[in-house]
Amino acid sequence: MSAVQTQIQTARASYAGLMARPQTEAADLMWQMGVRMAFAKDEEIYGQDEDADLIYRVISGAVRTSRLLSDGRRQIGDFYDADDLFGIEAGPTHRYAAEAVGDCVILVLKASALRAAAGEEAFQNLLWAATNRELERTQEHLLLLGRKTACERVASFLMGLADRRPAGTVNLPMGRQDMADYLGLTIETVSRMLTQLQGALVVEFTGAREFRIANRCALARMAT
Amino acid sequence: MSAVQTQIQTARASYAGLMARPQTEAADLMWQMGVRMAFAKDEEIYGQDEDADLIYRVISGAVRTSRLLSDGRRQIGDFYDADDLFGIEAGPTHRYAAEAVGDCVILVLKASALRAAAGEEAFQNLLWAATNRELERTQEHLLLLGRKTACERVASFLMGLADRRPAGTVNLPMGRQDMADYLGLTIETVSRMLTQLQGALVVEFTGAREFRIANRCALARMAT
């Protein structure tokens, strides 16, 4: 079995499971209609200011949305995991670019096709739910960037990751630079805060990309 | 044309076109149905986590939305001017509180009443447009907080204010503390950046709450 097929199997299994992800008929329809595309690490899925007539859904891997300032400074808007929808815009174009954090498989389909197949109401519910989720997460992110210290930002980030997967050990799909650009920090500061959190016995890293929460209360407290 | 198509058309039109202000029939209806309420400076219009079954519209004055961290740090989400809608939430409760920046008059009405009067479709249009505007502004704000310097933040802020009112002289409805909490800075840093911008002959302050753009290109450049 190919790597991609395996990924697709895995994604289906996890889809059947849990929550927070769209569970409407429209979402189910996506599985039948969409095209599965593989993207290599750091490959662009769509660019900033490109037309936004497609809807995307992560099958496996992770995706980031990002925006560049003219001098190269980068802000990451959000990360998307398996089953997350992304790329849904109200305006005609994408306001952030989207790239593959690591190798990943994405389900892509035309918004108009889904609308025709799912019906207006179901389609609209999907858009509404996705947009709201986006807004809520962006508002939380805003508070983090505006008023939290480096340590609090990193703690919040780890907490956010851990909440999604209640498993004991959590995997970090992204590297330190991606974390830094999400948190409005530098790579070095992120690294220092991580070692600091380890020193405080709040989290424990088994490798650079995998950790376990040693003291959930303490982490929650540090995230404010 | 289907309901959904109409909604998307409307959203795209208002996005593409001018600005941000509701121009649908539903918005017109608000004027007839709503209750006008006066709020004094710093008075709370609604609190965080309160039920969100009302829709608000600024008639005169200005409004800010804000969120507090447990230790008193404050982040302002956005400012709303005359004719702006605010308080529209996807979820059941408000995620930010809303307060009067100065004395102001607000049009308030029940969301359910507007839906009944304007019709489902027009009502949805209004919600969709308002939510999208919110998301777009929040994303811009995010970039500002994550990756801009103090000077760039202040320049962006003044630019944003000036864009809304193309008049020669622009009024600042909010004090320095509100600006600081919007920009993720302290009051002193905001003040210093303002005098710095004045020194560079980019803007000119006639009073603490009123300025004129002396060099729009330079200001735009500094806002990145």
Add this chain to the structure above:
DNA sequence: CGCGACATTGAGGTATCTCAAACGGAGTGG
């Protein structure tokens, strides 16, 4: 005129950034 609130300015401290070097782990070749 004088009070009170708000804004500006100053001096010193600190969290975070920058630059640079050392470390580590995964993959490769011997």
Add this chain to the structure above:
DNA sequence: CCACTCCGTTTGAGATACCTCAATGTCGCG
């Protein structure tokens, strides 16, 4: 199986943008 390389991460030392605390200035209003 070990040495080697490469890339991402960590650590260190010094610089700096922004913050904090404190004093001074300014405007609006009774």
